[in-house]
Amino acid sequence: MSEGTDRDMKWFSSLLLVLLALWLGGCQEEDDLRSSAQTGFQLTLTDEADQAYSRTAPSALEKPLASMFQLRVTDMTGKVAYSGECTESVLVKEGTYNLAATYGDNPVIALDEPYYMGTLENQQVITGQMTSATIPCAVANALLSVNYNTESLQKVYKDYAVTVSVGDQSVEVEASTGESAYFQAGSTVKLVFHGHLLGTGQEVSYDIAEPVIPEDPDLKPFTNIPAKTHVKIMLGTDGTTSSGAGISVEKVEVSTVSVTETLPMELMPKPKLESEGFENNVLSFVETEKKPAIINLKLSSPLQDIKLKFDSKDEKFAGLVEKEYLLSNADDKAAVENALGITLPEIGATEGSLDFTSLIPQLMTDAGNTVSSTITVDVEANNRWASEDEAVNRVYTLKCNKPEFSIAVDERNCWSREFTIDEVNVTAGDPETIKANLVYQYYDGSKWIDCTTREAVKGRIQQFTQRAEDISNKVYKVRALYRGVIASAEAEATLETPVQLPNSGMEEWTDDNYKNDYYSFNPWKEKTDCHWDTSNLFTTRHRHNSSFLGISTMAHYNGFHSVSYTPNAHSGNLAAEIRSTANGRGNTTGVDAKDYNKVAGELFTGTTNVTMGTSGFFGDADGSKDTYERIKDVSFNNRPSALQFWYKYAPYTSDTWQAHIELLDEGKNVIIQKDYTSSEAKGDWTEAVVDLDYVDETLYSKCKYIYVIFSSTINAGANMPYQKITQTFYIQNGSALSEMSFDDAYVGSVLTIDDISLVYDK
Incomplete structure (x- = not known):
C-alpha cells in the first residue's frame, strides 16, 4: 500500500473513532437520562372504583405485583419506550406517552385466571420531573360461576360437574372447588351438566340451554359476554327425564365485577390482626377499670378458623390455661365463650373481632401485684394462617395493675368517741366497684379492726363503746382495704379529749x-x-x-x-x-x-x-x-x-x-x-x-x-x-x-x- 493510501486510511480510522465516540457519547447521555431517576413516571395502580393499590400494585397482596402486572409505555409514534414489570418508577425521556398495564394471559378459557388491563393516554413527561401517573385497572375478561342446589341434586347424583366450553376449549367446574370459568370478553359459552346417578352409577349428561331472565328477556347470559361480567347460575333438578331427574337453571345473576372481587385466592393476603386499646400489643389497665380491648380480624375472604390460647395467673381462668382452642371445635368455642364471657365470630363470616372489653374488669391483681394475662391468636382465611408471617406478633398481653385510692380524715370529723373517715378517693380504677368491695379499718396498736357503719353516712365511723373519758388512745391509724388485700396509704385520726367545765359541782366560791x-x-x-x-x-x-x-x-x-x-x-x-x-x-x-x-x-x-x-x-x-x-x-x-x-x-x-x-x-x-x-x-x-x-x-x-x-x-x-x-x-x-x-x-x-x-x- 502506498504512503498516501496509508495516510488516507489512518485519517479515515481516526474519523471513524471520533464518530464512534460521538455516537457512544450520545448513547451514554441517553442512558444517563434514563438512569438519573429525574425524568419519568411515578406509578400508582387503582381499580375503577379509584381504590389505590399502592405505587406498584395492591398493597394488601402478598406477592409483589411488580412481577405480575406488566407495563408498556409507548410514545405518540407507537415506539416502545418501556416494556416490562410495573415498577414503582419508570424512567423515560421528555415527551408524551400512552401507558398500558396488564395482568394475566387472557386465556380463551381457564379456571380462576382473571385478566386485568388499565390504560392511560397522553401523559406528558418533562425533563427533570417525575410525573405521577395513576392507571385505573379493570377486569378485561369475563367469568361464569356455577352454584349447585345440593339438597335436590344429592338425592339423585353421587357426583356431578359442569363442563364450560368456548369453541374447542373447555374447563370443568366442580361442585366442591368453588372455582369459576374465566374466558375472553365477547365469548359465547356452552354448558353441559354430567354426573353419576345414585345406585346404578350410570353416567348421564344434559346440555344446559341458555336461560331466559324474566327481568330482561333480551339479555342472553351465555352469548357474547362482555368484559368484567360475572354470570352466576344455580342448577337443580326438574324431574322431567326418563331417569327421573333432569337439570334446570333455577336462578341467574349477571353483575359487573371489580379487580378486588376477582383476585385469585393465592394472591389474596393472609388474614391480619389489628387491635384497639392495645399499644404494641400490650394493654395496661387498673383492676376494675373499664377499657376497650378488641382484636379485629382483617379478612379478604370468609373466616375459616381461629386458634386461641389464654394464659393467666388469675384463678378464675385456671381451667383455660395451657390449651389451644379451635373455633371449628364446638366444645372449644363454648368453653372459651363461657369462661371469658365473650362471643366469638362464626366460621364463614367476612368480618369479625375478638372483643375482650367485658373481660378487663374481671381481671385482678395478685394482692396488688401486677398480673399479666396473654392471648395468643391465629386466624385462617383463604387457606392461609396469619402466622405465616413470622414477624407479626400475635400475642396480646393484658397487664392488670393495682387500683389507686386514698383516704383522709378531716379533723372536723374527729370527735371524742368516734371519727369519720372521708369517703375513699379513687384515682385509678372503677369507683363503684371498689367502693362495693371496700372496708375501712383502724389500728388499735396491735391489730387492724373494721370500722362499723353508721346509717346515712357516706364514710365509715368507728364508735367506741366505752365512755369518752375512759378512752386512753387518742390517735389512730386508719386505712381503706379493697377486697381484703389491697390497702390504701395510712392516714391518722385524732380523737378529742373530753374535759369538764371548771367548778362543775359549784363547790368553789x-x-x-x-x-x-x-x-x-x-x-x-x-x-x-x-x-x-x-x-x-x-x-x-x-x-x-x-x-x-x-x-x-x-x-x-x-x-x-x-x-x-x-x-x-x-x-x-x-x-x-x-x-x-x-x-x-x-x-x-x-x-x-x-x-x-x-x-x-x-x-x-x-x-x-x-x-x-x-x-x-x-x-x-x-x-x-x-x-x-x-x-x-x-x-x-x-x-x-x-x-x-x-x-x-x-x-x-x-x-x-x-x-x-x-x-x-x-x-x-x-x-x-x-x-x-x-x-x-x-x-x-x-x-x-x-x-x-x-x-x-x-x-x-x-x-x-x-x-x-x-x-x-x-x-x-x-x-x-x-x-x-x-x-x-x-x-x-x-x-x-x-x-x-x-x-x-x-x-x-x-x-x-x-x-x-x-x-x-x-
Missing part, C-alpha cells in the same frame, strides 16, 4: 365583802382562763357610787348580789343560787324599781364587763346608761354532745328560766347552740339535758370557745315579776357557813343549779 354587811360572790377559788362568772358585778355596781362632797352613800335598795351559793346542794356541799333582782344603782324608791335594774340572775362561762354610763355632780345617781357585757372568752377545744345539770326552780308568780349553750370557732362564729327553758316549779332536784342536735353528714368546725349561761328569768325589764323580801344568804366562816339576811331585797324567781356536766356521746 370566794366571798367579796366590799362594804359593811354588803357582799358579792364569785364562783371560783382562783380565777383562771376557763372560769364561771356572774351578773353580780352589775347588780352590785352601786359599790362605785360617789356623791356630793365625795361622801359614799349606799342604801340597801341600791343593789344586791344576784348569784350566791347555798348549802342546799344536789351533791357535795354547795350549789349556785341564781335570783332575779330589782335592786340597783339609781333606785331611790325601792318599791318603784327602775326597769333597767330589773335583771335576771345569771351564771355563765366567760368574763363580766360593766361600764358606768354617767358621772359628774349628782349625775352618778342615774344607772340607765350603765352597760353589762358578757365576754365569751372561755377557751375550750372539745365538742360535747349535750349539757347536763340538776336544778330547782321557784318562779315568782308566772315566770320562765333558761339554760343556753353554744360552741364557737376560732373567729367566735357559732358552731352549734341550743336553748332549754321551763316555767314549771321544781322543789326537788330535777335533771335536765340540753342536747346539741348535730346533723349527720354536716361538718362542724373545731371548737375554740364555749359559752354556757343559766338565767333565772327570760322576762328581764318592765315585765319582770319581783317582790320585796328579807333575803337569806350564806357566807363562809372557816369550814362552816354563816347565815346572813338582807333588807330590803327586791327579788323575783330563783333558779338553783348544781352538778353541771358535759356529755360526750359522739
Whole structure:
C-alpha cells in the first residue's frame, strides 16, 4: 500500500473513532437520562372504583405485583419506550406517552385466571420531573360461576360437574372447588351438566340451554359476554327425564365485577390482626377499670378458623390455661365463650373481632401485684394462617395493675368517741366497684379492726363503746382495704379529749365583802382562763357610787348580789343560787324599781364587763346608761354532745328560766347552740339535758370557745315579776357557813343549779 493510501486510511480510522465516540457519547447521555431517576413516571395502580393499590400494585397482596402486572409505555409514534414489570418508577425521556398495564394471559378459557388491563393516554413527561401517573385497572375478561342446589341434586347424583366450553376449549367446574370459568370478553359459552346417578352409577349428561331472565328477556347470559361480567347460575333438578331427574337453571345473576372481587385466592393476603386499646400489643389497665380491648380480624375472604390460647395467673381462668382452642371445635368455642364471657365470630363470616372489653374488669391483681394475662391468636382465611408471617406478633398481653385510692380524715370529723373517715378517693380504677368491695379499718396498736357503719353516712365511723373519758388512745391509724388485700396509704385520726367545765359541782366560791354587811360572790377559788362568772358585778355596781362632797352613800335598795351559793346542794356541799333582782344603782324608791335594774340572775362561762354610763355632780345617781357585757372568752377545744345539770326552780308568780349553750370557732362564729327553758316549779332536784342536735353528714368546725349561761328569768325589764323580801344568804366562816339576811331585797324567781356536766356521746 502506498504512503498516501496509508495516510488516507489512518485519517479515515481516526474519523471513524471520533464518530464512534460521538455516537457512544450520545448513547451514554441517553442512558444517563434514563438512569438519573429525574425524568419519568411515578406509578400508582387503582381499580375503577379509584381504590389505590399502592405505587406498584395492591398493597394488601402478598406477592409483589411488580412481577405480575406488566407495563408498556409507548410514545405518540407507537415506539416502545418501556416494556416490562410495573415498577414503582419508570424512567423515560421528555415527551408524551400512552401507558398500558396488564395482568394475566387472557386465556380463551381457564379456571380462576382473571385478566386485568388499565390504560392511560397522553401523559406528558418533562425533563427533570417525575410525573405521577395513576392507571385505573379493570377486569378485561369475563367469568361464569356455577352454584349447585345440593339438597335436590344429592338425592339423585353421587357426583356431578359442569363442563364450560368456548369453541374447542373447555374447563370443568366442580361442585366442591368453588372455582369459576374465566374466558375472553365477547365469548359465547356452552354448558353441559354430567354426573353419576345414585345406585346404578350410570353416567348421564344434559346440555344446559341458555336461560331466559324474566327481568330482561333480551339479555342472553351465555352469548357474547362482555368484559368484567360475572354470570352466576344455580342448577337443580326438574324431574322431567326418563331417569327421573333432569337439570334446570333455577336462578341467574349477571353483575359487573371489580379487580378486588376477582383476585385469585393465592394472591389474596393472609388474614391480619389489628387491635384497639392495645399499644404494641400490650394493654395496661387498673383492676376494675373499664377499657376497650378488641382484636379485629382483617379478612379478604370468609373466616375459616381461629386458634386461641389464654394464659393467666388469675384463678378464675385456671381451667383455660395451657390449651389451644379451635373455633371449628364446638366444645372449644363454648368453653372459651363461657369462661371469658365473650362471643366469638362464626366460621364463614367476612368480618369479625375478638372483643375482650367485658373481660378487663374481671381481671385482678395478685394482692396488688401486677398480673399479666396473654392471648395468643391465629386466624385462617383463604387457606392461609396469619402466622405465616413470622414477624407479626400475635400475642396480646393484658397487664392488670393495682387500683389507686386514698383516704383522709378531716379533723372536723374527729370527735371524742368516734371519727369519720372521708369517703375513699379513687384515682385509678372503677369507683363503684371498689367502693362495693371496700372496708375501712383502724389500728388499735396491735391489730387492724373494721370500722362499723353508721346509717346515712357516706364514710365509715368507728364508735367506741366505752365512755369518752375512759378512752386512753387518742390517735389512730386508719386505712381503706379493697377486697381484703389491697390497702390504701395510712392516714391518722385524732380523737378529742373530753374535759369538764371548771367548778362543775359549784363547790368553789370566794366571798367579796366590799362594804359593811354588803357582799358579792364569785364562783371560783382562783380565777383562771376557763372560769364561771356572774351578773353580780352589775347588780352590785352601786359599790362605785360617789356623791356630793365625795361622801359614799349606799342604801340597801341600791343593789344586791344576784348569784350566791347555798348549802342546799344536789351533791357535795354547795350549789349556785341564781335570783332575779330589782335592786340597783339609781333606785331611790325601792318599791318603784327602775326597769333597767330589773335583771335576771345569771351564771355563765366567760368574763363580766360593766361600764358606768354617767358621772359628774349628782349625775352618778342615774344607772340607765350603765352597760353589762358578757365576754365569751372561755377557751375550750372539745365538742360535747349535750349539757347536763340538776336544778330547782321557784318562779315568782308566772315566770320562765333558761339554760343556753353554744360552741364557737376560732373567729367566735357559732358552731352549734341550743336553748332549754321551763316555767314549771321544781322543789326537788330535777335533771335536765340540753342536747346539741348535730346533723349527720354536716361538718362542724373545731371548737375554740364555749359559752354556757343559766338565767333565772327570760322576762328581764318592765315585765319582770319581783317582790320585796328579807333575803337569806350564806357566807363562809372557816369550814362552816354563816347565815346572813338582807333588807330590803327586791327579788323575783330563783333558779338553783348544781352538778353541771358535759356529755360526750359522739
